Amino acid sequence: MPAEQTESVSAPVTGYRIILPDDWAHIPLRHGTEEAIRSILDEAFSHIAGEASTDRVGPFKRELERRLRGTVARARESGALDLYLPVQSTSGVNVGASFLVSENLLPNRGKETGAHGAPADIAVQLLSSDGVDDADLSSGEIDGALAVRREHIVSADPDRGADLASRRVEYMVSVPNDPDRWFVVAFSTVGGGNPRDELADALVEWFDAVMGTLRWSHG
Template identity: 80%
Template sequence: MSAETEFVNPAVTGYRIILPDDWAQIPLRSNTEEAIRRILDEAFSQIPAGAPADSVGPFKRELERRFRATVTQAQESNALDLYLPVKSTAGVNLGASIVVSESLLPNRGSQGDAHGAPTDIAVQLLSEDGVEDADLSSGELDGALAVRREHIVSADAAKGAELASRRVEYIVSVPDDPHRWFVAAFSTVGGGDPRDELAEALVEWFDAVMATLRWSHE
């Protein structure tokens, strides 16, 4: 599946990434309800026809509640897109998500270096939430500076996070606009342990997905 989203920029109009067909894109700025209904209808269609009605009803309501809560949480963070695995792989629930957003720097003048070196800006943006002991690295994606951060997020039942999770974030400088940064955040609980083999494999998979990032131009 090739997912694409447009955003306003003088030179870059959007981005594209390549995902497997079992991952769904939920746009969070427009057409969100249509995407939610399509995904839920597909999920409900997989319920066996002979399943007891007194079990199916509560299951569907709980599935929809959790799904909508995940979408709402992403919307509250002012994200652009949410990506979720809508089908299990070999019967395994991946327990993973990708949230794409933009981070904008205030315009403090016409000088392109008003905020310091691009790498320093990216690290600063990633460090604003006070995360410690993170693994940081930098490189390029489709010709643009990219900073990668990986860390473990502790469980927090008060925020609905019953399990610790592995989080990988890419913050990428949008070409020709020093004040706009593309942010892709991946999260997984692995098989219940964010350091287990499933989590490791999914992190490698996400790195491969980000390698497919391409900018859309007018």
């Protein structure tokens, strides 16, 4: 999705850019999805080729592909634009952490002054509308745009493929010059099996750093 940036920052926002390490992969969910999946799987499979017999590698490859495609399918069902996953060069795809990028469009309430309310209030209302309790909320700016951050724990839900509880961090960012559009980035990790363990803490800190690299693309 990331688009070319023009010289004029006052032009409409057409995309975004973030900085990721090489061991994370981007899967666009509207166009180019299958190509991205095949690239990830081919890379993963290339590292295990010849390491074991076909009888042993075959089932592993099939399970790896099944899990990756299941993760992509659930991301698409949520209406997300992009999915980001960590990949491991020696053992394939690690779905113990991921984040989704999506967009939230507010209903058109007219252009009169004050029709939308304060952006921070709108963000909090949107984040609070799904009934999440005991969440930590904070706000700030990302690339000059208002951002509201929410962090909370989500219980395990095996029926939806979530066998373990997870730590969620969500950013809602107001798209510059367009009060109806909100950019939403939702990170999830199970840590080392406990969403409050040291690994989960480190991954949340890493995700916050990634969000600090977000820049808008204009066109």
